[in-house]
Amino acid sequence: MAADRRQQRKAENLDILIGFLGFFAIALVVVIIAMEVSGQNAALWSIILLGVVLAIWRLFRARQKNNTKEARGPRR
Amino acid sequence: MTQAAAPTATRPASTSPHRRNVSSRERWASVRTYVSAAVIVIWCLLPAYWMVLTAFREVAFTYDTAFWPTHVTLDNFRTAFATDTGNNLSLALFNSLIIGASVTLIALVVGVFAAYALSRIDFPFKFIILGFILGASMFPGVALITPLFQLFTDIGWIGTYQALIIPNISFVLPLTVYTLTAFFREMPWELEEAARIDGCTQGQAFRKVIMPLAAPAVFTTAILAFISSWNEFLIASQLSNDSTQPVTVAIASFTGSQPQQEPYTAVMAAGTIVTIPLVILVLILQKRIVEGLTAGAVK
Incomplete structure (x- = not known):
């Protein structure tokens, strides 16, 4: 029961982190598009966006792993 | 024996x-x-x-470093309210009250429903939405001033109440949703289920069971929202005019009796007056605030 609750909490925290980073990823996409359209150098922002996207991808992987564990149920 | x-x-x-x-x-x-x-x-x-x-100090003794009251006068309060020098504090107080009350009311109405949905209704990616809201709350306000100024100039909203209320709601709403979601999640589901079994609809259960129990958290959130809106300066300094400026902006634009003179004593008098409504609000709702802050801490 406690293990289930812990798994659920972990899944919720992962979701919150994904959403948090997702917001900044969208903001960065808007910044990069604006810079590209206005002819400014957007290399640094692109690298930051890449980092954020990689972090989101890692979190998605962790979320999937956590969901699989949750579906399998607690270890006996 | x-x-x-x-x-x-x-x-x-x-x-x-x-x-x-x-x-x-x-x-x-x-x-x-x-x-x-x-x-x-x-x-x-x-x-x-x-x-x-x-x-309470005379202007000539502004820089006096004594730790106790010396050269006491009420002139600074008169200067703060004097309209002939352009320090229209009473109008600014009224504006702040309107903006603060509107922001708090709208943010609470929207925030309560959003928080209830996020904590009670199962739908996909609801915690991702919560994370999104958290991200939005951390977005720097200074980055929004230029686009907001451009937008409100285009639609003729500069110097109106709605130009000050709507951006403020966007700053306060994440705080409201996040605080209330945390509170609703700690509330026992059984109470709502019991109300449903007794014949309440979901809306009635929310209104008659959940809302009275959530009152401390709602009061706490309302005060935090009001304080946040009352102290807002950045957006208001750009989007308000003389007739709609709130106290924070009005105090910053106080003028002294001499050119180049910063009226510190009048500013301090205005600051004291501005603090009073918040202190009264907190004192009246003190019990509720403590209940709200500790709610869900012990199960």
Whole structure:
């Protein structure tokens, strides 16, 4: 029961982190598009966006792993 | 005839060296607690005390460093409210009250429903939405000033109440949703289920069972939202005009009796007046705030 609750909490925290980073990823996409359209150098922002996207991808992987564990149920 | 048994020879506990050590340690712990609390209280209240002290000081003694009231006068309060020097504090107070009340009301109405949905209704990616809201709350306000100014100039909203209320709601709403979601999640589901079994619809259960129980958290959130809106300066300094400016902007644009003179004493008097509504609000709702802050801490 406690293990289930812990798994659920972990899944919720992962979701919150994904959403948090997702917001900044969208903001960065808007910044990069604006810079590209206005002819400014957007290399640094692109690298930051890449980092954020990689972090989101890692979190998605962790979320999937956590969901699989949750579906399998607690270890006996 | 039986005689009462003689009391057993026990050594008084207070004389035990171990006990004496424990009680002395406890005494020191409580002294440490009180000293730390006193330091924190002094640290927090000293600027406020200095503000009140300067507010009651004559202009000629603005830079007096005495820690007690000297050269006391009420002229600074008169200057703060004097319209002939352009310091229209009463109008600014009224504006702040309208903006703060509107922001708090709208943010609470929207926030309560959003928080209830996020904590009680199962739909995919709801925690991702919560994370999104958290991200939005951390977005720097200064980055929004230029686009907001452009937008509101285009639609003719500069210097209107809605131009000050709508951006403020976007700053306060994430705080409201996040705080209330955390509270609703800790509330027992069984209460709502019991109301449903007794014949309530979901709306009635929300209105008659959940809302009265959530009152402390709602009050706490309302106060936090009001304080946040009351103290907002950045957006208001750009989007308001003389007739809609809130107190924060009005105080910043105070003028002295001489050119190039910064009217510190009048500013301090205005600061003291501005703090009063918040202090009254917190004192009236103190019990509710404490209940709201500790709600869900112990299950």
